[in-house]
Amino acid sequence: MRVTIFGTGYVGLVTGTCLADVGHDVVCVDIDEVKVEGLNRGVVPIFEPGLEPMVKANHAAGRLRFTTDAEAAIAHGDILFIAVGTPPDEDGSADLRYVLEVARTIGRHLSRPAVVVDKSTVPVGTADKVRATIAAELEARGVDVDFSVASNPEFLKEGDAVNDCMRPDRIVIGATDMAAVEKLKRLYAPFNRNHERIVVMDVRSAELTKYAANAMLATKISFMNEIANIAERVGADVEMVRQGIGSDPRIGWHFIYPGAGYGGSCFPKDVQALARTAQQHGMDPRLLNAVESVNEHQKKHLFELIERHYGGKLKGKTFAVWGLAFKPNTDDMREASSRRLLQQLWDAGAQVRAYDPEARHEAQRIFGERDDLVLCESANGALVGADALVVVTEWKPFRSPDFPRIRQAVADAVIFDGRNLYHPDEVEAAGIAYYGIGRGRSVAR
DSSP: OEEEEEOOSHHHHHHHHHHHHTTOEEEEEOSOHHHHHHHHTTOOSSOOTTHHHHHHHHHHTTSEEEESOHHHHHHHOSEEEEOOOOOBOTTSSBOOHHHHHHHHHHHHHOOSOEEEEEOSOOOTTHHHHHHHHHHHHHHHHTOOOOEEEEEOOOOOOTTSHHHHHHSOSOEEEEOSOHHHHHHHHHHHGGGOSSSOOEEEEOHHHHHHHHHHHHHHHHHHHHHHHHHHHHHHHHTOBHHHHHHHHHTSTTTOSTTOOOOSOOOSSSHHHHHHHHHHHHHHTTOOOHHHHHHHHHHHHHHHHHHHHHHHHHTTOOTTOEEEEEOOSSSTTOOOOTTOHHHHHHHHHHHTTOEEEEEOTTTHHHHHHHHOSOTTEEEOSSHHHHHTTOSEEEEOSOOGGGSSOOHHHHHHHSTTOEEEETTOOSOHHHHHHTTOEEEOSSBGGGTOO
């Protein structure tokens, strides 16, 4: 099938590449000429495991192309995906300017029947706005072209997006036009061979499903962080609590790891956007507001442990920071806990030596040149001249460090573990003071 995708960010690029990989003829459109030119040379602008070789292979095979020519791309596609960003507006609602601009572009150039698919995460009712926008442009041109608008939300995890796309848990299709549903079923047939993964529903339910999924996962994280904070105060170990509740199949093991707060491009903005949608419809979203409030506080907690250990005297101290990306296997630092921590350390007069396996260049772009920041080439390199170690992202290479080496390297012999990667007994046996999240022994020192 012939597919056009507007947007070459995480969602658009991964979706387009995976569709091409199963044999579809895909054209990806972006207004960024530099990015498009780079993609056509095999330069992938994001780090996502497994993505780069797939992009190169499918581009070489002619199944995946990149262009800035929207008119030609629209003429190409039987199915037109909108996969552009929906950043938070000032009031927390999703900013639809890019989605609706794509809809206007489609309306200006559409000349034959097509299915327009909202792949971007958008508030309930967006499909109606997209449909109206396209219809208005067609009317202004004085042409009558048959088209449908469907919702097909993505459920990709950064760091595992290719696998999620190629082996989806579910494929949600929101549409009332059964011809459009059948087209999308044919599109996704290669991903649906082992068992039925397609869930068909009305458009508004599909739009809400995406927000509900992310809000539920964010809720589990904030709940566990709240339990961790209680554990600290009562002298319990939240890691023991996690094992005690995770074995209950009604709760499960996923997303119950306490830490330094969630970040990324999805959870923060989607929780806020869903809360804003509720408010716009006269409802007070108390739980969603609490989820966001707990997360905001949690992003301060790692610094609070550091401040507590040093009695507030951080000026002149140097901290080795392991991990800058908001999660492992990505270079994405949007809403990352590291950004809050670094700013707090700098405001307190401290220096930072940071290392991340993939996010170094992104950190350079965000922070620029600073006298109080050194971006290091290795984890051990970050320890040189440091007074303490702070672990912010749970990258695999950080999970089994050489504690005696850390003890020799950091002057104050202390680790602040923002992801509970280490067992306190093992750290302390090496002569290092240990602070984790929700580990009661970290409080009274």
